[in-house]
Amino acid sequence: MNVGLGEQRKTVLLVDEDPHARAVLRNALEAAGFSVGEAASAFEGERTARRIHPDAILTDVLMETHYSDETVERLRELGRRIPIYIVSSAADALVGGIGLRDLGVAGLFLKPVDPAIVVQTLRTRLVPRPVQGR
Secondary structure, three states: OOOOOOOOOOEEEEEOOOHHHHHHHHHHHHHOOOEEEEEOOHHHHHHHHHHHOOOEEEEOOEOOOOEHHHHHHHHHOOOOOOOEEEEEOOHHHHHHHOOHHHHOOOEEEEOOOOHHHHHHHHHHHHOOOOOOOO
16 A cells, blocks of 8 residues: 555655664555565665665665665665665764765664654655746
8 A cells, every 4th residue: 555655656765774663664565555565785776776766765874784875875876866764873973073965865764763754754845846937
């Protein structure tokens, strides 16, 4: 059931080394009608994003191989304007040192994440906006 997503099912890519964190979000997103792809590293996330063409990416920024701005920058290199959301327990430190807009980040979710807030945010922001004048 694609509640709140209209005719087109939206795809979300989860990038996080923690399989439990990915599973919690995957279960909530799939229950809400999203298609979900997963990756356990920034490198795998880049490859998966190229393959599945997600409508949004949720990524932890403190992974073993890449950190904050590197992770976001590498995902930005995909050439599309995919909204990227940071999901991290280190968000307070990140926000203090780097502006989210400077990174091109669409939003921030603090761990432990409330899946209902993630689902509602994505429903609101990924629904196509009606064209004015019609």
